[in-house]
Amino acid sequence: MALLTALHGEYGDTADALRVDGRALSREALLGAASAVADRVAGAPALAVLARPTLETVVAVVGGLLAGVPVVPLPPDSGPKERAHILRDSGAALLAHAVGEPVPQDGVPEGVGALPVDPAERSAARHAEPPADATGFVLYTSGTTGAPKGAVIGRAAIAADLDALAAAWRWTAEDTLVHGLPLFHVHGLLLGVLGALRTGGRLVHTGRPTPDAYAAAGGSLYFGVPTVWSRLAADPAAAARLAPARLLVSGSAPLPVPVFEKLAALTGHAPIERYGMTESLITVSTRADGERRPGSVGLPVEGVRTRLVGEDGEPVPYDGESVGELQVSGPTLFSGYLNRPDADAEAWTADGWFRTGDVAVIGEDGFHRIVGRASVDLIKSGGYRIGAGEVEAALRDHPAVADAAVIGAPDADLGQAIVAYVVPEGSVTGDQLTAFVAERLSVHKRPRRVVLVPELPRNALGKVLKKQLLSEDAGR
Ligand code: MLC
Ligand code: AMP
Numbered sequence: 001m002a003l004l005t006a007l008h009g010e011y012g013d014t015a016d017a018l019r020v021d022g023r024a025l026s027r028e029a030l031l032g033a034a035s036a037v038a039d040r041v042a043g044a045p046a047l048a049v050l051a052r053p054t055l056e057t058v059v060a061v062v063g064g065l066l067a068g069v070p071v072v073p074l075p076p077d078s079g080p081k082e083r084a085h086i087l088r089d090s091g092a093a094l095l096a097h098a099v100g101e102p103v104p105q106d107g108v109p110e111g112v113g114a115l116p117v118d119p120a121e122r123s124a125a126r127h128a129e130p131p132a133d134a135t136g137f138v139l140y141t142s143g144t145t146g147a148p149k150g151a152v153i154g155r156a157a158i159a160a161d162l163d164a165l166a167a168a169w170r171w172t173a174e175d176t177l178v179h180g181l182p183l184f185h186v187h188g189l190l191l192g193v194l195g196a197l198r199t200g201g202r203l204v205h206t207g208r209p210t211p212d213a214y215a216a217a218g219g220s221l222y223f224g225v226p227t228v229w230s231r232l233a234a235d236p237a238a239a240a241r242l243a244p245a246r247l248l249v250s251g252s253a254p255l256p257v258p259v260f261e262k263l264a265a266l267t268g269h270a271p272i273e274r275y276g277m278t279e280s281l282i283t284v285s286t287r288a289d290g291e292r293r294p295g296s297v298g299l300p301v302e303g304v305r306t307r308l309v310g311e312d313g314e315p316v317p318y319d320g321e322s323v324g325e326l327q328v329s330g331p332t333l334f335s336g337y338l339n340r341p342d343a344d345a346e347a348w349t350a351d352g353w354f355r356t357g358d359v360a361v362i363g364e365d366g367f368h369r370i371v372g373r374a375s376v377d378l379i380k381s382g383g384y385r386i387g388a389g390e391v392e393a394a395l396r397d398h399p400a401v402a403d404a405a406v407i408g409a410p411d412a413d414l415g416q417a418i419v420a421y422v423v424p425e426g427s428v429t430g431d432q433l434t435a436f437v438a439e440r441l442s443v444h445k446r447p448r449r450v451v452l453v454p455e456l457p458r459n460a461l462g463k464v465l466k467k468q469l470l471s472e473d474a475g476r
Helices: 027-041 055-065 080-090 153-171 186-199 211-217 226-233 236-240 257-267 341-347 388-396 432-439 468-474
Strands: 019-022 023-025 049-051 071-074 094-098 115-117 135-141 149-153 176-179 202-205 220-224 247-249 272-276 282-284 305-309 324-327 355-361 366-372 379-380 383-385 401-411 415-424 448-450
Touching: 019 055, 019 401, 023 027, 023 055, 027 055, 027 094, 027 115, 027 257, 049 055, 055 094, 055 115, 055 186, 055 366, 071 080, 071 176, 080 135, 080 149, 080 432, 094 236, 135 153, 149 153, 153 186, 153 272, 153 282, 176 211, 176 324, 186 202, 186 220, 211 226, 211 236, 220 226, 226 236, 226 247, 226 257, 247 257, 272 355, 305 355, 341 355, 379 401, 379 415, 383 388, 388 401, 388 415, 388 432, 401 468, 415 432, 415 468
Parallel strands: 019 202, 049 071, 049 094, 071 135, 094 115, 176 202, 176 220, 220 247, 247 272, 415 448
Antiparallel strands: 019 023, 135 149, 272 282, 305 324, 324 355, 355 366, 379 383, 401 415
16 A cells, blocks of 8 residues: 555545645645656665755655655754764765755765755656555654664554554544644654645645644644644634644643643643654554543554563553653564664664653553653753754864753753753853854754853763752752
């Protein structure tokens, strides 16, 4: 069966089946434009896509998928260092971008050719469906240290996850999905674009996920990260305009209970909360036809199994109180990290389960509650996953930085905000350091605050005491 079922005429068509930031395409037009991309990329080792929130990005991604070429979404604001790593590590031969749009020069290795994408182009060629076990994407995601790792995601995993979510959320061709999330992650791209192209409903991508844009979009199904929902809950007039919708879905970070409650009161819809990871796709969710409990992510989706494991390696009871590491298995899991056998060895258990690194509680009724991350060094800010180590390494590249430690400080808007504690050597300001990081890494990895200190608290082994830094920071 095709991955993007709806592209092949199964659910009919409309002139605005797909709308991104105000520009629309029918599914037939998307198929023609994406086939033109597929004609040009067929046989390439991988296709990188400069993933701005545009129609061109969707056309390029679908083109890569039609051709059976692994797609590597490149965050459009990634600095040269991050860009070079992603392009080199993935082995991408081509970088797709909107025709007429400037392509970054820095950090694009020699031999990576630019591929201008024009949504007005059409090709009548029809590419044979690649095998289900072929790679769909290599998605770069942060670990606690080092450069981002490429998670290799199979087409079958995507199909399995989308079908499981369609069942959990009763997501059908009747739905109009609305969101404005970035097109280089699981949430915005795999669920938010491919989901619509598999279930057959319309898609409205709002460019940015602002309360006004969501209010104006008139959808039935809305996706957002908690920051988006909390901004919407702070705008009662916009929130009230979501009342006619069918389902609001939150994920990518914990949805604070007060935001859940406010949203329910303003829109009349208790939001669905679901949990996932780049590596596992979405594995746990509350259901459209089930209880939507604030602070809980519900039950494993169809085909997925979960278990809780204690620090001693023993199973943790499902009593609603005992915490353990959440491990997952099932058809939605990724195939492994690209070029990183060391990371694979850490991530998988001997019996084939994936260690999420999240700490959770499971109740007697099977409902899952995510308590937090096992490591303070994996930060979620605005739903973006950011490794403290990567930001620290970027800061240490600055000649006036002797030492640096990055924490995720609790933040009402972003969940966590990146705060850098820096020991300077010579004269440097916080703003200069923030700008320095922004030149190297994606914008969302910039520290929101830089605190200059004479030294960092360390234990006898020389390890920075991040928990101490977090509590000191809270007192500032
Ligand atoms: C940002 N800005 C900064 C800054 N960081 N300025 C100074 N210093 C910094 N450190 C700038 C921005 O460039 C922007 O400028 C302005 O400040 C507002 O930025 P912001 O507060 O970040 O707001 P916004 O850009 O609106 O971002 C919030 C957000 C965004 C929620 C829209 O964080 C977002 O899109 N998050 C989604 C992440 C996501 O999709 N994660 C899914 C991962 S997949 P200007 O000039 O541009 O306005 C996954 C699996 C799963 O997790 O389970 O789903
Ligand atoms: P990413 O790889 O960007 O998809 O980030 C995955 C991480 O996001 C998970 O390991 C969790 O820490 C976090 N996450 C995703 N969804 C939720 C949720 N509903 N509640 C709490 N944390 C979540």
